[in-house]
Each structure stands twice: as structure tokens, then as C-alpha cells.
Amino acid sequence: MDGSHLLALVLAVLAWCAVVGREFTLRHPAWRWYLTGYPLMAARVLLTWRKVAQVNDLTVSYQPTRRVLGELVVRGEALRGLAPRAGLPRPVPGGLQLTVRLRPGQTPAPFLDAADALAHAWRAHAVRVVSPQRGLVVITATAFDPLAEPLDGARESAALLTAVLGVVETGRDWVMDFRRVPHWLIVGATRSGKSTLLARLVSQLAPQPVALVGIDCKGGMELSLFRERFTTLASNRREAVDVLAALVAEVHDRMRACRAAGARSVWELPEEERPVPVVVLVDELAELYLTNGSRADRGEAEQCSTSLLRLAQLGAALGVHLVVAGQRVGSDLGPGVTALRAQLAGRVCHRVNDPGTAEMALGDLNKDAVAVAQSIGTHEQGVAVLAADSGGWVRGRSYLTRPDAAREAAHRHACLAPSLPALQTPVEAGEES
Numbered sequence: 001m002d003g004s005h006l007l008a009l010v011l012a013v014l015a016w017c018a019v020v021g022r023e024f025t026l027r028h029p030a031w032r033w034y035l036t037g038y039p040l041m042a043a044r045v046l047l048t049w050r051k052v053a054q055v056n057d058l059t060v061s062y063q064p065t066r067r068v069l070g071e072l073v074v075r076g077e078a079l080r081g082l083a084p085r086a087g088l089p090r091p092v093p094g095g096l097q098l099t100v101r102l103r104p105g106q107t108p109a110p111f112l113d114a115a116d117a118l119a120h121a122w123r124a125h126a127v128r129v130v131s132p133q134r135g136l137v138v139i140t141a142t143a144f145d146p147l148a149e150p151l152d153g154a155r156e157s158a159a160l161l162t163a164v165l166g167v168v169e170t171g172r173d174w175v176m177d178f179r180r181v182p183h184w185l186i187v188g189a190t191r192s193g194k195s196t197l198l199a200r201l202v203s204q205l206a207p208q209p210v211a212l213v214g215i216d217c218k219g220g221m222e223l224s225l226f227r228e229r230f231t232t233l234a235s236n237r238r239e240a241v242d243v244l245a246a247l248v249a250e251v252h253d254r255m256r257a258c259r260a261a262g263a264r265s266v267w268e269l270p271e272e273e274r275p276v277p278v279v280v281l282v283d284e285l286a287e288l289y290l291t292n293g294s295r296a297d298r299g300e301a302e303q304c305s306t307s308l309l310r311l312a313q314l315g316a317a318l319g320v321h322l323v324v325a326g327q328r329v330g331s332d333l334g335p336g337v338t339a340l341r342a343q344l345a346g347r348v349c350h351r352v353n354d355p356g357t358a359e360m361a362l363g364d365l366n367k368d369a370v371a372v373a374q375s376i377g378t379h380e381q382g383v384a385v386l387a388a389d390s391g392g393w394v395r396g397r398s399y400l401t402r403p404d405a406a407r408e409a410a411h412r413h414a415c416l417a418p419s420l421p422a423l424q425t426p427v428e429a430g431e432e433s
């Protein structure tokens with residue numbers, strides 16, 4: 001084979017590799033990142049680390065710029081600072097992770113402040129900095145927003161009292177696990193994705209042996225779609241007062257049963273004696289608290305507030321869980337709301353209209369999370385900041401669950417709705433009387 005044939009053969013092989021490679025990476029976007037995006041970004045990180053560290057005051061210098069020699073103050077040029085030691089960037093889905101060992105005297109704070117500068121230097125979509133252990137910071141740079149496009153997902157959750165609601169920005173499942181975090185607060189402006197999230201939650205819990213209770217004081221407009229799977233649904237505040245009071249009574253019954261059996265929670269009871277878990281969904285919390293000033297109205301609001309607080313305080317160990325959603329949740333709704341928030345350890349904050357609601361949802365857990373929640377745009381429906389009282393937070397996007405799909409799931413699993421005598425529906429009660 002002469003030289004020109006060999007060249008033609010090499011070119012043909014290269015062309016074939018390019019076509020197959022392109023086809024492969026288009027079909028497998030994750031691999032596209034590992035094969036092309038990651039090496040480029042890693043090279044950028046390695047080449048710029050010293051410079052970026054220097055410019056952003058992430059270096060240390062052990063040589064002062066001034067020294068006193070005898071009676072003289074000598075000014076010299078500062079030594080170039082030492083950049084903290086960084087390991088090799090580790091690939092993660094859609095990004096990379098850099099572990100940095102702090103030099104003596106350094107704290108994570110300047111690294112947190114430099115996150116934006118690092119994102120620009122490395123042309124990353126976002127940079128997150130955490131300090132998982134003393135003396136270490138982990139910098140995660142993501143190349144693109146994995147939550148930019150709406151997500152569809154039909155996966156059902158396998159475990160009791162858990163629901164796969166969407167995806168978080170690290171590429172993992174967004175799982176709401178009531179055994180780990182018993183109560184949740186969900187906030188978001190109108191059309192931010194609250195109802196879609198609740199629809200997803202209902203369709204995930206519907207196949208499970210769980211009693212679902214709805215409280216929807218917007219006349220039942222949202223939750224009545226899933227009525228067939230609900231054990232009871234209150235669609236105005238008068239009904240909500242009764243349902244919540246019945247749930248408090250149920251909690252006291254369960255407490256007595258646990259005490260008699262020497263158990264500290266329903267999960268320690270023998271399986272055949274264990275009462276069915278209850279998940280109470282409240283849509284539009286403000287409707288339970290707002291009053292027109294009349295005595296009757298104020299009385300109802302106070303009863304709702306007290307019952308919700310008792311359920312939140314006592315329910316976790318007794319298998320009664322709360323998911324409370326609202327557009328605007330602020331201390332102006334009354335002191336009961338702030339007390340309730342303290343008991344709702346899990347938080348989901350969609351786009352909000354007022355800083356107060358983001359602060360209410362996330363402010364007591366993490367200030368950074370408040371700023372991130374306020375940056376969610378109007379086109380990012382379903383995107384939310386998720387946080388729990390463990391202090392961590394992450395951005396996530398719920399699966400786009402159409403009301404029809406959720407209604408169909410509720411219809412399909414209607415026969416699984418457990419009947420709880422204490423929770424006879426107000427409508428049924430009304431019909432019987």
C-alpha cells in the first residue's frame with residue numbers, strides 16, 4: 001500500500017469515527033459530556049486554578065509586604081500567594097467536582113463568595129461550594145442547567161410513604177420520603193408549579209396503602225380532581241375544621257394504642273396492629289388563616305391553626321403527615337403560621353412574588369437558598385429549591401404531571417382508599433343527616 005492509499009484509509013477511518021461518535025453522543029447525552037465537555041472544562045480548571053485563586057483572594061502568603069528591620073520599615077513586594085491544593089477534577093453528571101484542601105488559616109467563606117467568579121472563569125452554568133468537613137471545600141461546577149427543559153417521568157415509587165417527584169440538579173431523583181422528613185411546606189406564586197407537584201405526589205402515593213386527606217379551601221377546585229382516591233376532602237374552612245379535629249382525635253387514639261403496646265411510634269407496633277399512614281394535603285394555607293374579622297371567622301381560623309400545629313407536633317411518630325401548600329406564607333397570617341413552619345421540616349420553594357415568602361420557606365434553614373429561590377424565572381415552572389432542616393438544599397424540577405394523568409391514577413387506585421371512621425367525609429356526613 002503506498003502513502004496516498006494509507007492517507008486515504010486514515011482519513012476514511014477518522015471520518016467514520018467522527019460520524020459514529022457524533023451519532024453515539026447524540027443518542028447518549030451523558031456520554032457526550034464525559035467524552036467532550038468534561039475534558040475541556042477540566043483542562044480549563046487546571047490551567048486557571050492558580051490565577052483564579054489569586055485574583056479572588058483564595059491564596060495565602062506567609063511573607064508580609066512590610067517588615068521592621070531595626071528602626072526601619074522595609075517595604076517589599078509580596079510573595080505570590082500560595083493557592084490551596086486542589087485535587088484532580090472528578091467528573092459528575094453534567095459537571096465536575098474539585099476537592100480543595102484549605103491552607104492553615106483559611107476558611108470556606110471566601111470560596112463561597114468566589115463561586116460566581118469561578119463560574120465565569122470556567123464557563124460553567126453554576127458553581128456550588130460546600131464544606132463537607134473541616135479543612136476541605138468541595139467545588140461543584142455544572143456545565144448546563146439540567147433542569148432547563150420540562151421533565152416527563154412515569155416511574156412509580158417502590159417504598160411506602162416515598163414519592164419520586166422529579167429530578168434534582170445533580171441528576172438524582174427528587175424523592176419526598178415522609179419517613180425521613182415527616183412534614184412539608186410547599187410555596188410558590190401562581191403558575192409556579194405547586195398544583196403540578198401535588199398532582200405528582202397524589203399519583204405517586206395513590207398505589208400505596210396510605211390514606212390521603214385533602215383540604216382545599218379554594219372550593220376544592222384543585223384537589224377534587226383526585227377525590228376518588230381521597231379518604232376525605234374538605235372544600236371549605238368549616239369542613240376543614242371538622243376534618244382537622246377528627247385527625248387530632250385519630251392522633252390521640254394512635255397515641256393511646258402505642259402507649260398500651262409500649263411503642264414509641266406506630267412503626268414499632270406489630271404490622272397487623274399498625275394503623276394506616278395518613279398524608280394530609282392542604283392547598284392554599286392562607287385560606288385557613290384569613291378572616292373577615294367576624295368572631296365566627298376568627299374562631300374557625302384559630303381552630304384550624306391549633307389543629308394543624310398539633311398534627312405537626314404529634315403526627316410524625318403516629319403516621320400522620322402534613323403537606324401544606326400556599327402562594328404566600330408570611331407571619332402576617334398570624335403567629336400560628338410561624339409556629340407551624342417550625343414543625344414543617346421539609347421545604348419546597350418555587351418561584352415566589354414576594355421575598356417574604358422565600359424567606360419564610362427557606363430563611364431559617366439557609367440564606368443562600370433564599371437567594372437562589374428568588375432567582376427562579378417565570379418560565380421555570382416546576383423548578384424549586386428543596387431544603388430540609390438538616391441544612392442542605394438543592395434545586396430540583398418536578399415531573400410535568402398533567403391533571404388528567406393524576407386523575408386517572410386516582411381513579412385506578414380508588415379502591416385502595418382506606419376508610420377511617422374518624423374521617424368520614426363531610427359530604428357523606430351531610431348526606432346522612
Ligand SMILES: Nc1ncnc2c1ncn2[C@@H]1O[C@H](COP(=O)(O)OP(=O)(O)OP(=O)(O)O)[C@@H](O)[C@H]1O
Binds near residue numbers: 188192197398
Ligand atoms: N414541573 C413542570 N415542568 C414543566 N411545566 C410545568 C411544571 N409544573 C407546572 N408546569 C406548567 O406550569 C403551569 C402552571 O402550573 P400549576 O398549575 O401547577 O401552577 P400553580 O402554582 O399551582 O398555580 P396556581 O396557584 O395558579 O394554581 C402548568 O399548566 C404547566 O404547564
